[in-house]
Amino acid sequence: MNLKELEYYRMVCKHKSITKAAHALYMTPQGLSKIIKNMENELGATLLNRTAAGISLTVSGEYLYRHLPEVLEPYQQICSEIRCIEQQEHHEIDLLSAYGILRLVTPECLADFRQKYPEITLTYREFPDRQVERLFREGEGNVAFIVGNSSLRHLDATFMEKFEIKLLVNRQHPLACKEKASIRDLEGEKLYIESSEFHIHQLIMEKCRQAGFEPQIAFETSGFSLCHKMVQQNKGVSVTVDFIFEDMSQSDLVMLPFEDGPYYWETYMLTRNGSTPNPDIRLFHNHVMKWLKDIVEKNIVR
Secondary structure: OOHHHHHHHHHHHHHOOHHHHHHHHOOOHHHHHHHHHHHHHHHOOOOEEEEOOEEEEOHHHHHHHHHHHHHHHHHHHHHHHHHHHHHHHOOEEEEEEEOOHHHHHOHHHHHHHHHHOOOOEEEEEEEOHHHHHHHHHOOOOOEEEEEOOOOOOOEEEEEEEEEEEEEEEEOOOHHHHOOOEOHHHHOOOEEEEEOOOOHHHHHHHHHHHHOOOOOEEEEEEOOHHHHHHHHHOOOOEEEEEHHHHHHHOOOOEEEEEEOOOOEEEEEEEEEEOOOOOOHHHHHHHHHHHHHHHHHHOOOOOO
């Protein structure tokens, strides 16, 4: 049994489902189930109660889950510190970004940083919201752009920008004549939305359930663009944020604020608060924050 397998087990406990955990980990349910079974064989204990209704933790499984932070967090902190040391020595910034945020920050921001500091190697990778959090927690990268404030330990979070989440409809849709929408307006509508790996999905699902209904999800995607396209063809409704809507500038679409909101798409920059401060990361942090300030003050056009 290794630390990666313990992390897999934590995901199963968190999602209360092998299938959902496997989806979040980009694994097959069969492969993940085999890993959990091997752990049980090695421990000589049953960790999960498996029934037709789903899974639950046994007493042993609950004990293991409760003590996982004592094992995983120190290891992750050590790995993070080692990566920080290596990246600082080689003047590397490894940026992990949730989809959509580089569009917000603008590619020009990164290009300008590279031009000003050619001695620093800046690389970036984009992932769904929750995958960025998982990778950063596991020690990948040394800067992350995320959606939603993170409760991860050993990290510093700097607020970047927030945008109101609004309902997106076609001008021919009956809802387009309203000034504001409510969550209940989603009931019975075909909803095109980002997948469960995105915070906006979790938020809308939660609000719909609080209103007493399950939304009729027509399709889950990995970005706003396809959602806009489906609404443009009047095949359903979606949710979006201002800067994406303005960037796509489609005259046949309408955004409606939620009267029972506002709900926000909030972005943060994460850095590690390691024992050895990295001056390169501080330069990058300050550069991005000044760039965003210049956008707000209209010194730079997004």
